[in-house]
Amino acid sequence: MAHFNSRNPCLHSIAPPRRARWPLSLLAAAALLSACGGEDNPAATAGSHASVGQALAPATPMSGTLPPEKDTPDAVPASQPPAIDCDAQANDTDERLLECVTLAGVRAHQTELMNIAKAHRGTRLAGTRGHLASLRYVQKVLTDAGYRVKVQRFQFPVPRVEASSLRMAGQVAGEEIPHLVLDYSGSAALTAGVTPTAGPRGCAAPDYAGFPHGQIALVRRGGCELTDKVLAAVAAGAVGMVIHNDDDGPLSGQLTVQAPLDVPVVLVSKTVGEQLLQRPLLGAPLQLQTQTSRSLGTSYNLIAESTGGDPSYVTMAGAHLDSVRAGAGINDNGSGVAALLETARQMARVAPKNRLRFAFWGAEEQGLIGSTHYVRTLPAAERAKLGLYLNFDMIGSPNHVFELYGGDGSAGEQAVSSPLLSAKIVDVFERFYADRGFASRRVSSGARSDHKPFADIGVPFGGIFTGAEQIKTAEEAKTWGGTAGEPYDACYHRACDTLDNVNEEALDVNADLVAHTLLFYAMQRLAP
Known part of the structure; x- marks a missing residue:
């Protein structure tokens, strides 16, 4: 993921993170890891992909029938609110969904990605078993949640x-x-x-x-x-x-x-x-x-789709799943992956008006290869169904800023796409921050993340970002806190991009933004 150029911000303060109020169902990550074993050797993986391709064959489409609701709990005193059951209720309002997309849930996914990297020479680089194990983990979470899950294979240098x-x-x-x-x-x-x-x-x-x-x-x-x-x-x-x-x-x-x-x-x-x-x-x-x-070599995209919603209008969101060779990539981009994955999990019982599609891209770090392959191989009739694309890449940087971008021109000349419609997406982001008392600013994202292939075919898009290698100014430190004179993420593309390399307050705010925006566009279409 590349860093973006900045514009002038306005003032805010950081709200404390929300904590989980219920137990998060733990996924069988250890079994997934053991299925991936062996030594990582990017040069050798190209010759061993036949068995991998079979192991990652597209999941059988799930039926449209969701698991039955749990029995109604015993009555509680009128003075107490009913217990929240995120795994049983339809989180079809902002209040319900944001109660269930918690920092604890997001961090649990990041922890699994960290454990996967530790088991595979410290990396989740595309073309290695660390990336394949990450893919299997995401595949299981989304399949268990009831989505139709497919894996798309592609080659890359x-x-x-x-x-x-x-x-x-x-x-x-x-x-x-x-x-x-x-x-x-x-x-x-x-x-x-x-x-x-x-x-x-x-x-x-x-x-x-x-x-x-x-x-x-x-x-x-x-x-x-x-x-x-x-x-x-x-x-x-x-x-x-x-x-x-x-x-x-x-x-x-x-x-x-x-x-x-x-x-x-x-x-x-x-x-x-x-x-x-x-x-x-x-x-x-x-x-x-x-x-x-x-x-x-060979890598993979993972695409998950809701069983409900109008298939003629697709609300799509994506985050790249791979890391660089040097490290586990828990901010870049385990932050975007974890927030999107937990949002998808908690929206599994929502009956969307639009078809929902979640993408977890491979080989972004090599040059947007996975997302570019997906867009280039998508038939024209399917391209026409894409209502918008949301991109989430690096959303928990330790010395963060809150930045947003889109095809309205705020992303720069390289990525202008349906500017009037894209502006509406960026406006949703901006209002979300403002309504919660946070400053945000529009920045030039250029062509350095997975929104670019969608911009190239005219799809309206928007994304958020919390900073990479660039140095935080004194004015930015007054606005967002943190340390002036230090990078937004000093561990960007380094081995120290681990679980400790995340600002939990920023990640909590942005996980809420991911959930809010996806629910909003699950129920509404962009209109001029």
Whole structure:
């Protein structure tokens, strides 16, 4: 998930999180995990997908008959409200649904995703067994809830790093500079001078003003997606890139499939970056060599649909299920997944006017591959039934802001789609925050999350976001709390994106927003 650019906010305070008032039915996650066992090897998964495909065959469509209601409980004194039974009642009002979509329920799903990652080398990367176990978990939850569940298989490029070298020209092999070749880096062997960017982050063309053609760009991490830095540098004439950390954290990160095949890109520590910026080394020739390749692997989307509702008008919502290689991805995007999954579970007994469709995308981190495959393979007649798409990606960042975007132009020129209708979706988000005393702001989402393929075919869309690598300003800290001068999510695309990497107050608010918006558009259609 990419971070978005910001606009000016207004003031608010954070409400305390709601807690569960009833026990959450625990799902058999351990059995799901054991079914996935074995070693994670992204390069090897492509050759072992026959059995996986059988194991993830589309679930048998569920009947339209829901399980019977539980017996009416014994009468309670008139002074006491009746007990809430979320697993039996139809949560068809805002009050009922928001009582049942609890922080505890959402966190329980995040805990299962964390346990899955722990059992599979710390990752839920697309093409690994960690992602497959995540898929099976979501499949069971939604099948048990009574949805029609299907799994869509697709192929995507799996990156491999075969060899690399980074040293100052003239140094011997033993004097290698420690580095990490980023996934989807290109291959090349070159010797060229090193030139830092003119701008602070190297995210856009102005940051490369006066950049000499044929040099290796030295760029500080942060401010935008790593792939965006590479594309901007190549457009300015760079032949390679060295990105240095902006903190003392470990080396981790990845590009997407959009990165050029012939441009080597490596990541170095903050200390090495500072050394390269020193005057005797600045501009000195650097030897950079990477040998990489890409082969086809397999991943999956999971699509769940209600049995009721008008099939000619589909209200669709999605969240990407995969993580990056470096970590479990509990905020990116276990937060969006958990909120959407718990909302779907609690809406299982609702009789919607519109058909509901929930999507859990694969290979988003590689470049929106799963959602793009879904949209491209959707027949024209089915595309015409899509009334709107809601995107939930990173909604519990630890040093959060409340941001919203849509096809009304607030998402930027790259993702304008049915602007009048999209504006209505964003208005629903904005009113939700305002009615609860929270500030929010519209931001440019660009093309870096799963709303983009839907925007490309004209589907109205909207989404929310709580921030990634960008630095929180003092004004933002006054508005949303948190720490100025620190990233919204310092663990973005890193191993520390665990259960501890979530702001529970922000996640609780946004889980309510997910539930409120889905129920609203389950019962209403967008109209000009």
